[in-house]
Amino acid sequence: MDNTILRTTALQAFYQLDLYGKSKVVKAVNEVDLAIQADEIYGIAGESGCGKSTLLKALVAAVEPPLRVVGGKVTYRIDGKEVDVSTLSPEQKRALRLSYIAYVPQGSMSVLNPVARIRDTYRDFIESHLGRQRHQEAFALAQDHLTDLGLPLKILDAYPHQLSGGMRQRVTIALATLLKPRILIGDEPTTALDVVVQRGVVQLLKEVQARLKNTIVLVTHDMGVHANIADRIGIMYAGRIVEEAATEKIFGAPAHPYTQYLISSLPKFGDKTPRESVPGSPPSLANLPGGCPFHPRCPHVQTRCKEKMPGFTQIEKNHRVACWLVGEGEHGQAA
Amino acid sequence: MDKLLEVENLTKVFALGSVLSKLRITAVDNVSFFIKPAEIFALAGESGCGKSTTARIILGFEHATAGTITHSGKKEAKNERVWFTEGIQAIFQDPFGTFNPLRPVERYFFETLRNYKLASSPAEAVRRIDAKLHAVGLSYEDLAGKYPSEFSGGQLQRISIARALLTDPQLIVADEPVSMVDASLRMSIVNLFKKLRDELGVSVLYITHDLATAYYVCDRIAIMFRGDIVEMGTVEEVLMNPRHPYTQLLRASIPEADTTHRWQGEIRLADTEQDEYLRQGCRFAGRCPHAMEICRSTPPPTVQVEGVQVRCYLYSEPFS
Numbered sequence: 001m002d003n004t005i006l007r008t009t010a011l012q013a014f015y016q017l018d019l020y021g022k023s024k025v026v027k028a029v030n031e032v033d034l035a036i037q038a039d040e041i042y043g044i045a046g047e048s049g050c051g052k053s054t055l056l057k058a059l060v061a062a063v064e065p066p067l068r069v070v071g072g073k074v075t076y077r078i079d080g081k082e083v084d085v086s087t088l089s090p091e092q093k094r095a096l097r098l099s100y101i102a103y104v105p106q107g108s109m110s111v112l113n114p115v116a117r118i119r120d121t122y123r124d125f126i127e128s129h130l131g132r133q134r135h136q137e138a139f140a141l142a143q144d145h146l147t148d149l150g151l152p153l154k155i156l157d158a159y160p161h162q163l164s165g166g167m168r169q170r171v172t173i174a175l176a177t178l179l180k181p182r183i184l185i186g187d188e189p190t191t192a193l194d195v196v197v198q199r200g201v202v203q204l205l206k207e208v209q210a211r212l213k214n215t216i217v218l219v220t221h222d223m224g225v226h227a228n229i230a231d232r233i234g235i236m237y238a239g240r241i242v243e244e245a246a247t248e249k250i251f252g253a254p255a256h257p258y259t260q261y262l263i264s265s266l267p268k269f270g271d272k273t274p275r276e277s278v279p280g281s282p283p284s285l286a287n288l289p290g291g292c293p294f295h296p297r298c299p300h301v302q303t304r305c306k307e308k309m310p311g312f313t314q315i316e317k318n319h320r321v322a323c324w325l326v327g328e329g330e331h332g333q334a335a
Numbered sequence: 336m337d338k339l340l341e342v343e344n345l346t347k348v349f350a351l352g353s354v355l356s357k358l359r360i361t362a363v364d365n366v367s368f369f370i371k372p373a374e375i376f377a378l379a380g381e382s383g384c385g386k387s388t389t390a391r392i393i394l395g396f397e398h399a400t401a402g403t404i405t406h407s408g409k410k411e412a413k414n415e416r417v418w419f420t421e422g423i424q425a426i427f428q429d430p431f432g433t434f435n436p437l438r439p440v441e442r443y444f445f446e447t448l449r450n451y452k453l454a455s456s457p458a459e460a461v462r463r464i465d466a467k468l469h470a471v472g473l474s475y476e477d478l479a480g481k482y483p484s485e486f487s488g489g490q491l492q493r494i495s496i497a498r499a500l501l502t503d504p505q506l507i508v509a510d511e512p513v514s515m516v517d518a519s520l521r522m523s524i525v526n527l528f529k530k531l532r533d534e535l536g537v538s539v540l541y542i543t544h545d546l547a548t549a550y551y552v553c554d555r556i557a558i559m560f561r562g563d564i565v566e567m568g569t570v571e572e573v574l575m576n577p578r579h580p581y582t583q584l585l586r587a588s589i590p591e592a593d594t595t596h597r598w599q600g601e602i603r604l605a606d607t608e609q610d611e612y613l614r615q616g617c618r619f620a621g622r623c624p625h626a627m628e629i630c631r632s633t634p635p636p637t638v639q640v641e642g643v644q645v646r647c648y649l650y651s652e653p654f655s
């Protein structure tokens with residue numbers, strides 16, 4: 001049975017810039033096919049600048065110039081019906097935001113109003129989404145929600161600066177999930193937090209998922225966080241998903257040369273043997289190499305890698321890889 | 336024993352809120368440690384525990400309330416602002432914040448050479464810059480005429496390390512240099528520290544909460560909690576066999592990139608940093624599973640256990 005709640009089909013989202021009369025196209029999301037399932041935690045990993053945040057913006061329909069969706073589409077399944085996001089009016093998008101899909105952007109801890117108590121931020125939020133009249137009922141909802149998530153109610157009386165960074169991040173996540181969205185999209189919610197606090201935030205995300213039975217799409221470059229929370233992982237390189245599999249497979253049997261580097265460069269306790277990072281540096285998305293975008297850094301590069309982008313090869317059920325080494329590949333829908 | 340830098344009884348008190356407010360927190364409380372030549376020393380702990388404050392005092396950006404710092408045998412009184420010198424250079428967390436986006440990156444290099452009067456001609460300056468960039472796997476050609484936006488985060492972090500190397504420092508103070516970069520760049524930066532230590536004899540004060548890379552590159556480590564060093568020793572002892580309950584929590588909280596070792600159970604977090612800073616007795620008592628009566632009233636002493644320094648009643652007479 002197909003349980004896909006969020007789908008992208010050959011999605012292309014580019015930044016179209018006009019710099020001093022010279023036009024420049026940053027191909028941040030390129031032919032991405034995703035089929036994210038209801039009730040799963042889907043992780044996206046990849047180097048800085050590979051297009052993760054841009055992909056999330058397209059998923060939540062927060063695409064604003066200079067970013068444009070130039071090809072493909074994003075579809076939500078709402079009440080059993082497939083809805084093409086590009087057909088939604090701004091009003092409809094607003095209505096879906098938070099009640100259907102909620103987005104915690106990168107660096108969002110700083111979105112809490114520094115001069116308002118958390119209580120007031122919650123009130124403003126509730127009023128803007130549920131209207132003034134339902135204020136009382138909504139406030140009870142906020143209290144229940146915080147209690148459900150194991151956050152102390154006394155934080156409602158605090159100002160953001162009185163809370164630790166980790167508590168601020170958890171308050172932001174609690175706020176984003178107040179209206180019980182079916183899909184929660186988080187962009188690096190644990191980056192720059194220390195490990196103990198990070199664990200607290202991941203604990204909260206798991207708690208949210210367990211209670212709401214919803215879908216979480218989580219971007220982080222911390223592979224340890226992915227190993228702990230994600231059900232499936234998509235590895236992104238230069239605007240494309242190059243490998244996708246169950247978390248255990250990504251860590252245990254990575255098949256794309258880039259993923260293999262990523263996994264083998266991770267330090268492990270009790271093992272001080274030298275580890276290599278991925279050689280070279282990531283390509284500019286405004287000036288991509290032809291063929292497979294990883295070819296200038298790939299130790300296994302062949303002639304055809306430089307000429308043609310490999311399609312996906314399904315090497316096993318639910319494990320697909322875009323690399324000539326692995327197979328001939330074919331472009332098709334994600335499963 | 337040979338000590339490149341020694342920090343003794345360093346203390347920094349901050350007033351919270353307004354000038355008139357009586358609330359004070361001791362962000363760094365009587366901290367002592369030393370760094371040997373050609374050693375990578377880690378200072379680790381959760382955010383807000385006083386790591387950056389310690390680094391800022393060492394660099395001379397901040398005055399200590401009490402304590403001394405001795406650098407290559409020279410002791411400095413607490414209020415002398417001489418630390419950010421040729422001998423000690425710094426690298427910060429955000430590679431993008433380090434450079435002004437509107438200035439070509441090479442200007443920072445020429446400026447540093449000028450400030451320390453390290454080159455007598457433009458040709459010599461370029462030679463020197465090129466040599467330092469080679470140490471980090473880049474060259475002058477790679478950056479001539481370019482602006483920060485033309486580099487990736489990892490490249491910028493390497494460039495700031497090369498800039499720090501211009502004065503041939505004996506010590507690099509690196510405050511969370513990898514917390515904003517991804518896994519593969521992380522490895523390339525810590526491998527670079529290893530190379531600087533092994534080939535140039537440079538020491539690094541590596542401030543981080545990434546204990547996995549700390550284990551990988553460091554010799555010794557100090558774990559800080561709310562202003563105190565709670566455990567200090569070799570990474571082998573401290574990270575593979577943690578003794579202090581806070582180190583144990585920290586160690587157990589590291590997300591290991593291994594799906595067979597997912598986190599078990601739940602943890603408690605502090606609601607605010609202040610509560611813990613202002614706590615009487617052991618500051619970890621509110622979260623410690625072993626807290627005893629005395630922990631809540633009197634700060635524990637620091638004791639030596641098998642070569643490791645631990646600050647906890649579990650290891651001191653008559654409790655142990």
Ligand SMILES: Nc1ncnc2c1ncn2[C@@H]1O[C@H](COP(=O)(O)OP(=O)(O)OP(=O)(O)O)[C@@H](O)[C@H]1O
Pocket residue numbers: 015017026028046047048049050051052053054055066106221285
């Ligand atoms: N507003 C913008 N205008 C032009 N280019 C942009 C803009 N935002 C992002 N880009 C470019 O698009 C590419 C992808 O950026 P994106 O923010 O999606 O990366 P990311 O994978 O989220 O990286 P990080 O891990 O650093 O957050 C980069 O080359 C970036 O420079």
Ligand SMILES: Nc1ncnc2c1ncn2[C@@H]1O[C@H](COP(=O)(O)OP(=O)(O)O)[C@@H](O)[C@H]1O
Pocket residue numbers: 349350351360362380381382383384385386387388389608
């Ligand atoms: N200039 C300052 N004024 C007041 N409090 C400060 C100042 N700088 C740091 N602090 C406080 O001192 C404590 C330690 O901070 P810091 O050294 O930045 O920690 P870390 O680097 O370990 O995250 C924190 O509670 C922080 O809020």
Ligand code: SF4
Pocket residue numbers: 256257258292293294295296298299300301302305310322323324325
């Ligand atoms: S397609 Fe070729 S260049 Fe690309 S990852 Fe595979 S082997 Fe390497």
Ligand code: SF4
Pocket residue numbers: 579580581617618619620621623624625626627630635646647648649
């Ligand atoms: S002194 Fe007491 S409260 Fe503090 S860490 Fe040790 S046992 Fe826990």
Ligand SMILES: [Mg+2]
Pocket residue numbers: 052053054106187
């Ligand atoms: Mg991003």
Ligand SMILES: [Mg+2]
Pocket residue numbers: 383386387388511
């Ligand atoms: Mg800091």
